[in-house]
Amino acid sequence: MKIAVFIPSRPHFGNILTQLPFLCALQKEYPNAEIEIWSKFEQSKVLLTVDISKTLINYKKFSFFQLVNALNERKYDVIYNLYSGSDKVHAAIGLSNVKVTFGHSNKKIHKHCYQKHIQISKGFQYIANSHLALLNSIKSTDYTPDIIRSLATKSSVKNKTELTLLPGGGAGEYKRWHLDKYLATAESIAQSNATLTSINWILGPDEAHYKHSIPSHIVNIPVRLHQSPNIFQLIDIAELSVLSIANDCGPTHIFQMLMVPLITLWGWKDEKLSPYNTMTEWFYSHENSWAVVPNENEKCINAITVDKVSSLALAQINR
Numbered sequence: 001m002k003i004a005v006f007i008p009s010r011p012h013f014g015n016i017l018t019q020l021p022f023l024c025a026l027q028k029e030y031p032n033a034e035i036e037i038w039s040k041f042e043q044s045k046v047l048l049t050v051d052i053s054k055t056l057i058n059y060k061k062f063s064f065f066q067l068v069n070a071l072n073e074r075k076y077d078v079i080y081n082l083y084s085g086s087d088k089v090h091a092a093i094g095l096s097n098v099k100v101t102f103g104h105s106n107k108k109i110h111k112h113c114y115q116k117h118i119q120i121s122k123g124f125q126y127i128a129n130s131h132l133a134l135l136n137s138i139k140s141t142d143y144t145p146d147i148i149r150s151l152a153t154k155s156s157v158k159n160k161t162e163l164t165l166l167p168g169g170g171a172g173e174y175k176r177w178h179l180d181k182y183l184a185t186a187e188s189i190a191q192s193n194a195t196l197t198s199i200n201w202i203l204g205p206d207e208a209h210y211k212h213s214i215p216s217h218i219v220n221i222p223v224r225l226h227q228s229p230n231i232f233q234l235i236d237i238a239e240l241s242v243l244s245i246a247n248d249c250g251p252t253h254i255f256q257m258l259m260v261p262l263i264t265l266w267g268w269k270d271e272k273l274s275p276y277n278t279m280t281e282w283f284y285s286h287e288n289s290w291a292v293v294p295n296e297n298e299k300c301i302n303a304i305t306v307d308k309v310s311s312l313a314l315a316q317i318n319r
Contacts, residue, residue, distance in 0.1 A: 001030060001077045002034045002074070002077050002078075003030060003035045003076065003077065003079070004038055004071065004076045004079045004098075005023070005026065005036070005037050005080045005081075005082065006038045006039075006081040006082060006083045006093075007037060007039050007047075008083050008085075009040045009041070009083055009085070009086065011041040011043045011044075012171075012250060013170075013204075013250030014249065014250030015127075016046055016047060017231070017250060017251075017253040017257075018128040018131065018253055018257075019082065019128075019131060020047070020128075020148050020151075021128045021132055021143065021144070021145040021146075021147050022080075022082060022128070022132055022135060023052045023053070024050075024052065024150055024151065025132060025143040026052075026135060027052045028143075028147070028150075029135065029139055029141070035052060036057060037056045037057070038056075038057050039056055039057070039059075040058065040059060042058060044056055046231070049230060050151055050231055050232075057070070064088055064092060067089070068092045068095050071092065071093065071096040071097075072096055072097045072098075076098045077098075077100060078098070078100045078102070079096070079100070079101045079102070079103075080103070080134065081093055081102070081103035081114075082103075082104070082134065084103070084105035084120070084122075085105070090103060090105065090113045093114070094112060101114045102114055102115065102116050102117070102118075102134060102138055104118040104119070104120050104133065105117070106119060106120060106121055116138055118133060118137050123280040123281050124280075125281075126284040127281045127282060128145040128257055128284070129144070129145065130281075145258075145284065146258050148235060148254070149235070151232060152239055153232050153235075153236055154236050156239050157239070160239075160242040161195055161197040161240070162196065162197060162198045162199070162240045162241050163186065163199045163200065163241065163242065163244075164199075164200040164201075164238070164241040164243070164244040164245075165185075165199065165200065165244070165245050166244060166251055166252050167182050167201070167203075167246075168203070168204045168206065168247055168250065168251065169247040169248065170204065170249065171248075172269070174267045174300075174301060175248050175249065176247055177247055177301050177304060178302050179213060181302065181306050181309075183214070184306045184310075185245065185309050186218050187218055188307075188310035188314075189243075189314060189317070190219035190221050191219050193314065195242075195317075196221050196242075197221070197222075199221055199222070199223050199224070200237055200241070201223065202229060202234070202237070204228055204251070205228060211225050211227070235258065238260045239258065241260050242261065243262075243263070243313055243317055244261065244263070245262075245263045245309065245313060246264050246265070248264060248282065252264065256283075256284040257284065259289075261288040261316050261317075262289045263290045263292060263312055263316070264283060264290070264292065265292050265293075265301055265304055266291060266293045267293070267294060267299065267301025268294075268299040268301075271299075275291075290316070292308065
């Protein structure tokens with residue numbers, strides 16, 4: 001069997017990571033299928049590293065008719081379309097010769113392009129759950145984002161004893177809680193909790209210079225720096241974490257989807273773009289997740305105090 005999957009047209013690491021649960025679930029449903037990923041961005045090749053698919057087709061420069069012809073030439077048995085916002089892709093799938101096609105969007109008109117179409121309102125749920133809703137509806141399954149646990153390279157442990165900090169925020173300073181605040185929070189937690197065995201720092205390319213400011217130990221607890229870890233490494237770190245504290249950054253999605261106890265820090269980009277709008281799709285709310293925003297009159301992410309975060313962190317660890 002040969003399956004095509006159109007993924008959302010987003011080039012950022014975090015956006016791409018939210019597509020992993022769907023691909024893991026798809027592989028479980030079709031264990032012997034050849035899965036090909038269709039994307040408009042080369043950054044999506046990171047999905048090939050988890051061995052669910054060996055092929056990524058970049059159709060960014062395809063005309064409408066080139067897209068239809070390419071779908072026919074590759075002789076797919078099934079198409080799944082997660083790219084809900086493209087009328088061009090919906091129509092091309094509808095005009096292709098592929099008989100078994102599934103897609104979702106927020107427009108009823110797209111139902112004419114598919115054997116089965118799911119209408120999903122934007123902002124209704126965490127984005128990874130929106131992707132999974134298509135497969136769950138078709139297969140009558142109940143997959144959740146933590147299916148990515150199947151990619152872990154180490155056995156899960158019951159007693160999680162590591163604190164993980166994710167100070168990234170590639171979209172801009174409005175997403176970055178200062179490094180000195182992270183350091184002060186880590187110190188406060190370490191002083192008040194005797195069970196921690198290590199403190200992990202997840203650093204992306206934009207945070208490489210942070211390593212010069214992070215000590216090798218915090219209150220005698222060893223520090224581990226992880227520079228641009230891959231997907232497998234992120235999952236393994238998450239599986240050992242009793243708590244994670246993060247800005248709204250790409251790797252945070254791994255911790256969200258695995259339902260690691262998580263405190264996320266949010267700020268305003270400007271007066272018109274509040275984090276509350278972003279959270280409707282990008283914050284995965286569960287019993288052990290917390291979203292912290294600055295006071296209404298300040299709005300800057302760095303108005304969030306160390307005391308507020310460390311107090312919440314200790315309360316979560318001791319629950």
